[in-house]
Amino acid sequence: MNLLVIFISAALINNFVLSQFLGICPFVGVSKKIDSAFSMGIAVTFVMVIAAMVTWLIYHLILVPFRLEILEYVAFILVIASLVQLVEMFIRKVSKPLYDALGIFLPLITTNCAILGLALNAVLNDYNITETLFYSIGAGLGFTLALVIMAGIREELELVDIPHSFRGAAITMVIAGSLALAFMGFAGLI
Amino acid sequence: MSNTAKIIIVLTAITLISGAVLALLDSYTRPKIESYRKIQENNAIAEVLPENDRIKEIVQDGYVFYEAYRKNELVGVAFQISGGGYQSELVLMLGVSPDFSRITGLKILSQVETPGLGTKIEKDESNKQDPGWFINQFKGLRTLPSITYVKNAAPSRETEIQAITGATVSSKAVVDILNTHIKKAKAARNIE
Amino acid sequence: MKQKTAIQEFLKGLWDENPVLVSLLGLCPTLAVTVSAINGLAMGLAATFVLLCSAFLVSLLRKVIPNQVRIASYIVIIATFVTIADRFLAAYTPDISKALGPFIPLIIVNCIILGRMEAFASKNGIGRSLLDALGMGAGFTLTLLVLSSIREILGSGTWFGMQLMWPSFAAWKVMVLPPGAFLTLGCMIAAANWINTRRRS
Numbered sequence: 336m337n338l339l340v341i342f343i344s345a346a347l348i349n350n351f352v353l354s355q356f357l358g359i360c361p362f363v364g365v366s367k368k369i370d371s372a373f374s375m376g377i378a379v380t381f382v383m384v385i386a387a388m389v390t391w392l393i394y395h396l397i398l399v400p401f402r403l404e405i406l407e408y409v410a411f412i413l414v415i416a417s418l419v420q421l422v423e424m425f426i427r428k429v430s431k432p433l434y435d436a437l438g439i440f441l442p443l444i445t446t447n448c449a450i451l452g453l454a455l456n457a458v459l460n461d462y463n464i465t466e467t468l469f470y471s472i473g474a475g476l477g478f479t480l481a482l483v484i485m486a487g488i489r490e491e492l493e494l495v496d497i498p499h500s501f502r503g504a505a506i507t508m509v510i511a512g513s514l515a516l517a518f519m520g521f522a523g524l525i
Numbered sequence: 526m527s528n529t530a531k532i533i534i535v536l537t538a539i540t541l542i543s544g545a546v547l548a549l550l551d552s553y554t555r556p557k558i559e560s561y562r563k564i565q566e567n568n569a570i571a572e573v574l575p576e577n578d579r580i581k582e583i584v585q586d587g588y589v590f591y592e593a594y595r596k597n598e599l600v601g602v603a604f605q606i607s608g609g610g611y612q613s614e615l616v617l618m619l620g621v622s623p624d625f626s627r628i629t630g631l632k633i634l635s636q637v638e639t640p641g642l643g644t645k646i647e648k649d650e651s652n653k654q655d656p657g658w659f660i661n662q663f664k665g666l667r668t669l670p671s672i673t674y675v676k677n678a679a680p681s682r683e684t685e686i687q688a689i690t691g692a693t694v695s696s697k698a699v700v701d702i703l704n705t706h707i708k709k710a711k712a713a714r715n716i717e
Numbered sequence: 718m719k720q721k722t723a724i725q726e727f728l729k730g731l732w733d734e735n736p737v738l739v740s741l742l743g744l745c746p747t748l749a750v751t752v753s754a755i756n757g758l759a760m761g762l763a764a765t766f767v768l769l770c771s772a773f774l775v776s777l778l779r780k781v782i783p784n785q786v787r788i789a790s791y792i793v794i795i796a797t798f799v800t801i802a803d804r805f806l807a808a809y810t811p812d813i814s815k816a817l818g819p820f821i822p823l824i825i826v827n828c829i830i831l832g833r834m835e836a837f838a839s840k841n842g843i844g845r846s847l848l849d850a851l852g853m854g855a856g857f858t859l860t861l862l863v864l865s866s867i868r869e870i871l872g873s874g875t876w877f878g879m880q881l882m883w884p885s886f887a888a889w890k891v892m893v894l895p896p897g898a899f900l901t902l903g904c905m906i907a908a909a910n911w912i913n914t915r916r917r918s
Contacts, residue, residue: 337609349612354895356749360828363741405551405804408822409543409796416792446826448745455819460614500911501903504741508903515895522694532783539790543797550804557808637818639894650873 338469341462345473348522351449352481353515358449362482363507365440372486373479374437380475382422382444383453386415387471390454391464411454419445449478484514565634566605566618573620573630574601586713599623604710605634608702611694613637615646615702621668625711631663631703636695643695659696662686663703671704726845730852737860738909742828746820747861748898754877757865759813761858763806764824765851767798771830772850775838782839791834792825799824829857860905867901868892 351357358379365375390411398404423441427434434441444450453474457467488510497506570580570591577593577600584590591603603620613636620630633647648656655661666672667683674688674696675681688696711717721729736742743764750760774794775782782790803821806814814821824830833853838846869875872892874882882888891897 344612355612356745356895356898357823359744359748360742363744405547405555405800406544408800408803408825409547409793412792412796412825413789416789446828446831448823448826451826452819452823455822459819460609498907499914500907503906503910505903505907505910508899508906512896512899512903515899516891519894519896522691528783528785532786535782536786536789539793543793546797547800550801554804554808558804558811561808561811635815637815 338466341466342469342473345470346477346480347518350477350481350518350521351452351474352478353511353518355452357452358447358478361440361443361447362485362511363504364443366482366485366507367489369483369486369490371436372482374433375440376475376479376482378422378426378437378441379444379447379449379478380472382415382418383450383475383478384468384471385422386418386450387453387457387467388464389418390414391457391462391467394458407455407458412451415450415454416445449474481514481518485510569618569632569634570603570620572632573618574603575620575629577601588710588713590710590714601629602710602714603630604706606702606706606710608698608705610636610698611638611643611692615695615698617699617702619703619706621707625707625714625716626667626669628663628666628668628703631660633660638695639692642689642692645689645692646695646699649689659686659689668703668707672700672707674700723845723848726848727852727855730849730854730856731859732856734853735856735860735909736829736832736853737857738906739913740829740832741906742832743857744902746823746827747864748895748902750817750820751861751865751868751898752893753816753869753873753875754862754865755813756816757861758858759806759810760817760820761854761861763802763817763821764827764830764857765854766802767795767824768830768833768850768854769847770798771795771834772838772846773843775834776841776843776846779839787839788831788835791831791839795830795834796825829853864898864901864905868897872897 345351349355352359352362361375361379366372393410393414394404394407398406398410419442422444423434426437426441453471457470460470462470485507489507492506492510501509574580574591574593575595577595579594581592581594582589583592588604592599593601593603601620601622602625603618605616606619607614607616609615615636615638616634618630618632618634619628621628636644636647638644638646645651646659649658650656652658662680663672663686666686669684671684673682673685675685676688676693677690678687680687686696686700730736732739734740737744737747746760746764751757771791771794775791778790799822802824803814806817806821833850837849841849866876869877870881871889872894874880874886874888889897892901
């Protein structure tokens with residue numbers, strides 16, 4: 336039961352993008368078309384889950400027993416950077432078209448604060464390994480959801496006359512604000 | 526020097542220097558951070574316990590109990606409890622009567638809940654007269670059979686408190702943490 | 718390309734190449750910590766500290782770090798300075814540390830810092846790199862200050878904790894919540910776009 340709460344909380348109530356402000360850069364950058372938004376979301380979810388598990392293990396099995404908690408940030412970001420590198424090579428081998436579609440945004444997953452934020456939160460909230468698993472899957476899917484909804488809205492906006500100053504990032508922020516307002520309604524879910 | 530050798534040397538050097546600098550930083554800051562935490566904890570212990578002339582620390586079954594004595598009579602027990610809130614770990618200091626039937630005080634040590642909503646469990650800015658009204662409700666509260674909460678109405682029983690409107694999850698979390706730990710702590714102290 | 722003067726190197730970060738409003742970098746902390754002016758200022762200063770120290774080191778070592786490992790090296794350097802900033806805040810200003818919480822470590826992945834290392838500090842001398850870093854940091858901090866001031870004044874009625882609005886002012890709670898952050902930032906970006914379009918015509 337608790338695992339379900341953690342999952343729903345990470346995906347909807349405390350959505351990483353719309354309520355915790357993590358992963359905004361790809362949110363603004365990749366949310367123009369629904370398919371690329373979805374691909375990005377899944378890629379990020381994939382990296383999130385593995386990164387969360389690996390960093391959890393490193394923190395609880397190496398850093399804490401040896402009183403090396405001060406190395407938390409350096410260790411975590413190096414793990415994430417290496418993981419993204421590996422995922423990049425993996426996707427390139429397995430599906431070249433997907434690799435091309437994601438383009439420059441794949442290496443940029445490294446600086447996606449959502450991943451580092453997720454890893455740090457899992458440690459901060461003192462989750463065990465199973466809770467971390469559900470937490471990261473929920474977070475990734477919630478991120479994907481926000482991205483896809485935003486892409487859907489922006490595709491519609493292509494046909495609309497937006498005031499010149501608001502074109503681009505500004506209108507995206509305003510829409511995000513409305514989405515965030517809507518997602519606040521999830522608070523009563525549990 | 527071959528490129529590979531250069532790569533290895535530079536990376537190793539940077540990592541080693543980083544490690545050394547951080548180790549030094551750790552030795553300076555860890556004690557300071559720890560002592561601040563201890564001060565906060567001691568202040569909380571004093572706040573949640575009734576008047577006493579000495580406090581004795583005792584470890585029982587995983588709990589660190591701070592027993593308060595007045596003229597060699599046990600008047601209260603304080604201990605730290607924690608659990609999941611809405612979006613953060615809630616850490617509280619709880620003070621109870623010796624038989625755990627009544628709460629003598631409750632203080633929030635750490636929470637990072639939603640600003641303006643969940644954070645009201647610690648300080649409610651919208652209530653000018655009594656910003657700490659939520660947590661103050663617990664003082665004097667009876668704990669048996671269990672603590673409950675009610676929404677949008679005044680409490681009707683001596684084991685009931687009123688939840689914060691718009692922050693039910695955070696309020697409920699506090700109640701759940703209390704019920705869980707009161708039961709466990711009683712077992713640790715062999716109280717029925 | 719015309720070489721910029723030292724002053725221009727510094728000033729560009731404040732407006733023309735403002736990291737948040739123009740380059741759209743570092744949006745995560747911009748939205749998250751700007752609930753109150755003091756938090757926005759603290760975050761800006763912490764990020765500027767990391768930016769300056771990292772720029773200094775990266776520029777100093779730019780001819781020594783091999784190309785293949787430059788990103789990894791920058792990351793370790795940045796993460797180290799962020800850990801230093803984080804520990805200092807936790808040890809000497811614990812209340813601010815608690816308020817800024819998880820967003821201090823996120824300075825590591827603040828695209829502004831990695832971006833400046835890659836785009837500037839790795840290709841320029843120490844003096845210019847420091848000026849660039851200072852300008853970008855100042856631009857970031859100023860933007861945070863403006864955004865957090867708007868959110869605090871309208872959302873809590875205070876500024877830096879001091880009561881600013883009249884007592885019966887019904888604060889716009891939404892301003893200190895996520896929707897308010899997005900909306901305000903959106904309007905700020907639009908305002909900057911509008912001003913820049915005007916200047917060009």
